[in-house]
Amino acid sequence: MAKIIEPKTARIQLRQWRPSDLEPFFTMSSDKQVMKYFPATLSRSESDGIANKCQSLIAENGWGVWAAQLLETNEFIGMVGLHKPSADLPSSGSVEVLWRLARPHWGKGYATEAAAAALRVGFEQLNLQEIxxxxxxxxxxxRAVMERINMHNTGKTFMHPDVPAPEHLREHCLYKISREHWAAKCA
Ligand SMILES: CC(C)(COP(=O)(O)OP(=O)(O)OC[C@H]1O[C@@H](n2cnc3c(N)ncnc32)[C@H](O)[C@@H]1OP(=O)(O)O)[C@@H](O)C(=O)NCCC(=O)NCCS
Known part of the structure; x- marks a missing residue:
């Protein structure tokens, strides 16, 4: 078991998953607007499976895709974090930063704030060369979140191998940020 990293920002705690997150995570995962760019909304067992997988990867590695909790209200607001994709992608084994928030928490800057904290963990604690x-x-x-955290649009697109048709959901754009660029812009 690794020492668990749980980054905190001014408004958000990124933390290990708890059983009480499963219900609000399912509410979020069954919202058609939240899942607009994914093949489908999730069933309860699919949603629980993802939360449990995130939980076990954090327990194993000490980092991963965290549950995001609002400090002011203690509410679960979504998931944000770092993930090593298992699919064979053109990002050649690099760790990705990702986010998904429940709709009531859009438009407040939470994804950007939490993603910036995830980048900091990646570069300062995990010593990654790029994300x-x-x-x-x-x-x-x-894409706007990517730009707000100073990621660079590579201009490359690719067909995600794990996403079933339709085509408009398969074509993905690729952004990157190097350790040097992060240190110059964000550290
Ligand atoms: C992607 C997603 C997290 C982006 O959410 P978002 O609310 O647009 O992004 P942020 O949380 O960074 O908030 C930024 C917005 O909050 C506004 N904002 C309000 N108060 C703010 C504050 N105190 N600080 C910063 N921004 C603030 C910003 O102006 C910006 O608004 P704008 O888009 O009108 O310019 C959200 O759309 C989502 O969960 N989508 C579904 C899942 C998904 O597609 N995930 C990505 C898969 S690749």
Whole structure:
């Protein structure tokens, strides 16, 4: 078991998952707007399976895709963190930063704030050389988060091998941030 890293920002605690997160995570995962750029909304067992997988990867590695909790209200607001994709992607083994928030928590800067904290863990504690992120090409809210955390659009797109058709959900754009760029812009 690794020592668990749980980054905190001004407004958000990124932390290990708890059984009480499963219900609000399912509410979020069954919201069609939240899942607009994914093949489908999730069933309760699919949603629990993802939360449990995130929990066990954090327990094993000390980092991963954390549950995001609002400090002010203690509410579960979504998931944000770092993940090593298992699929064979053009990002060649790099760790990705990702986010998914429940709809009531959009438009408040929480994804950007939490993602910046995840990048800091990646560069300062895990000593990564680069971090990538990818999204369906027309997922502009997610691309805006990438840009706000100073990620660079590589201009490359690829067909995600794990996403079943339709095609418009398969084509992903690829963003990156190097350790040097992060240190110059964000450290
Ligand atoms: C992607 C996603 C997290 C982006 O959410 P978001 O609310 O647009 O992003 P942020 O949390 O960073 O908030 C930024 C917005 O809050 C506003 N904001 C309000 N108060 C703010 C504050 N105190 N600080 C910073 N920004 C603030 C910003 O102006 C910005 O608004 P704008 O988009 O109108 O310019 C959200 O759309 C989502 O969960 N989508 C579904 C899942 C998904 O697609 N995930 C990505 C898969 S690749």
């Amino acid at each position: 990538v992120s990818f999204a369906v090409v027309n997922n502009h809210p997610s």
